[in-house]
Amino acid sequence: MHEYAFFLGCIAPNRYPGCEASAIKTSEKVGIKLLPLCGASCCPAPGAFGSIDLNIWYAMAARNVVLAEQMGRDIALICNGCYKSIYEVNHILKHNDELRDGVNEVLKEIDMEYKGSIDVWHLAELYYDPKICGVDKLRESVTRPLTGTKIAVHYGCHLMKPRKERHFGDTDHPMWIEELVEALGAESVQYRNKMQCCGAGGGVRGFDLEHSLDITNEKMINLQEVGADALTEVCPFCQLQYDRGQVEIQEKFGITYGLPVLHFNELLGLAQGMSPDELALDLHAVDVSPFLEKIL
Amino acid sequence: MAREKNYGNPSLEGKLKDRYYYSDDTNRDFTQEVEKIGRTIAHMCYQCGTCTGSCPSAPRSSYRIRLFMRRAVLGLEEEALTDPDLWLCTTCYSCTDRCPRDIAPTDVIMAMRNLAARRDIVPRNFLKTVQAIYKTGHGVPNNDVNRAARVKLGMDAEPPTTCGFPEYIEGIKAIIDHYGLKDRADRILSEGE
Numbered sequence: 494m495h496e497y498a499f500f501l502g503c504i505a506p507n508r509y510p511g512c513e514a515s516a517i518k519t520s521e522k523v524g525i526k527l528l529p530l531c532g533a534s535c536c537p538a539p540g541a542f543g544s545i546d547l548n549i550w551y552a553m554a555a556r557n558v559v560l561a562e563q564m565g566r567d568i569a570l571i572c573n574g575c576y577k578s579i580y581e582v583n584h585i586l587k588h589n590d591e592l593r594d595g596v597n598e599v600l601k602e603i604d605m606e607y608k609g610s611i612d613v614w615h616l617a618e619l620y621y622d623p624k625i626c627g628v629d630k631l632r633e634s635v636t637r638p639l640t641g642t643k644i645a646v647h648y649g650c651h652l653m654k655p656r657k658e659r660h661f662g663d664t665d666h667p668m669w670i671e672e673l674v675e676a677l678g679a680e681s682v683q684y685r686n687k688m689q690c691c692g693a694g695g696g697v698r699g700f701d702l703e704h705s706l707d708i709t710n711e712k713m714i715n716l717q718e719v720g721a722d723a724l725t726e727v728c729p730f731c732q733l734q735y736d737r738g739q740v741e742i743q744e745k746f747g748i749t750y751g752l753p754v755l756h757f758n759e760l761l762g763l764a765q766g767m768s769p770d771e772l773a774l775d776l777h778a779v780d781v782s783p784f785l786e787k788i789l
Numbered sequence: 790m791a792r793e794k795n796y797g798n799p800s801l802e803g804k805l806k807d808r809y810y811y812s813d814d815t816n817r818d819f820t821q822e823v824e825k826i827g828r829t830i831a832h833m834c835y836q837c838g839t840c841t842g843s844c845p846s847a848p849r850s851s852y853r854i855r856l857f858m859r860r861a862v863l864g865l866e867e868e869a870l871t872d873p874d875l876w877l878c879t880t881c882y883s884c885t886d887r888c889p890r891d892i893a894p895t896d897v898i899m900a901m902r903n904l905a906a907r908r909d910i911v912p913r914n915f916l917k918t919v920q921a922i923y924k925t926g927h928g929v930p931n932n933d934v935n936r937a938a939r940v941k942l943g944m945d946a947e948p949p950t951t952c953g954f955p956e957y958i959e960g961i962k963a964i965i966d967h968y969g970l971k972d973r974a975d976r977i978l979s980e981g982e
């Protein structure tokens with residue numbers, strides 16, 4: 494078993510608890526144990542918090558990293574926004590003495606010290622990594638293949654970009670999440686401008702909802718063109734933007750899409766035989782049942 | 790009094806005499822501060838526009854990242870920090886991945902937002918996130934509908950974060966108070982009411 498401190502963030506545990514439940518259950522079937530990271534907070538939101546003062550963002554994210562350092566475990570997480578904060582701040586502080594000293598001065602007030610002793614991973618990259626799980630092992634864990642479904646992938650921004658501060662390589666036409674999706678027995682479909690942002694980030698969803706929805710709407714038009722049965726992502730904030738966003742797009746622009754949106758963990762849960770009730774899919778704003786009918 | 794245009798270079802003055810660039814509008818320190826906070830080499834920008842061409846916000850607004858890059862290079866602090874378009878960047882980092890000069894325009898925007906925030910120029914939703922995190926540790930706090938759903942899933946109503954371990958919130962408050970951010974957020978929000 495590979496053990497990780499499971500950093501939850503905000504939206505997964507507090508809006509889509511199915512993402513959290515499925516992450517814990519699906520990872521166990523492929524040899525990954527997610528341990529609770531007690532007392533963790535918001536990552537904090539890189540857009541909203543980082544825009545006000547990057548120094549506080551460093552310190553707040555470092556506090557979450559230190560909790561995992563105290564456990565002696567690497568962090569695994571399931572949200573791109575959290576990845577931006579936790580991975581990137583960990584990375585920056587490991588390599589920048591000036592910033593690390595500044596952060597440690599603040600953390601001293603709460604009897605903490607950032608040491609730089611752990612690494613941070615997205616659960617999806619652990620699933621893809623053959624040293625930890627790998628596509629083949631993931632395929633073997635599937636008991637209810639999603640045969641006959643067409644699934645589009647939204648990568649989101651902060652997992653892989655900026656490229657030079659990450660280790661994923663190509664950010665124009667990546668295909669590794671499609672490989673994960675196809676391991677579940679589904680057909681993955683390509684669509685125009687796949688790597689475009691969902692529109693929610695940088696505090697824009699809160700600052701100018703219509704602007705942010707207009708970006709989402711462009712993605713929805715491109716998704717509709719290829720007739721996907723569902724959209725999958727690896728970020729609960731993107732999920733919120735696509736899922737609740739479709740309802741808001743309907744209210745504000747009068748356009749209905751009805752495209753089910755599922756976190757990759759939820760999709761994996763379904764493929765491993767979890768029931769929709771075990772995933773709290775009823776909390777999704779867009780009805781998921783047209784997709785479920787194809788696989789159940 | 791007519792204002793003097795000034796490039797500090799006689800041959801440039803001649804070539805660019807019909808352009809609008811006033812020396813008293815610019816602040817040299819601004820460029821350096823943006824570069825320091827953003828940890829990027831903004832002054833290397835040669836205005837190719839790849840950033841604006843990559844930007845999902847550009848086609849649907851007057852926000853032009855290339856313009857903000859120019860403002861960063863010329864030290865046009867006032868113009869940059871008081872332009873509401875500053876807050877339309879979704880921080881998708883497409884421009885950063887594509888910049889041929891290896892600059893991170895996204896981080897230039899983040900640095901400018903930090904500098905604007907020092908002058909109390911911050912949209913309200915950003916400050917409300919600060920208040921929520923100060924109170925609960927979460928930017929998106931738990932609620933009753935979600936608690937019920939969690940229990941139905943066989944999980945604790947409160948996740949094992951600051952929700953389940955509220956004693957950790959003190960540490961978060963201490964960090965935010967170290968920078969006086971909560972008081973500042975409260976003040977700015979109440980002034981706007």
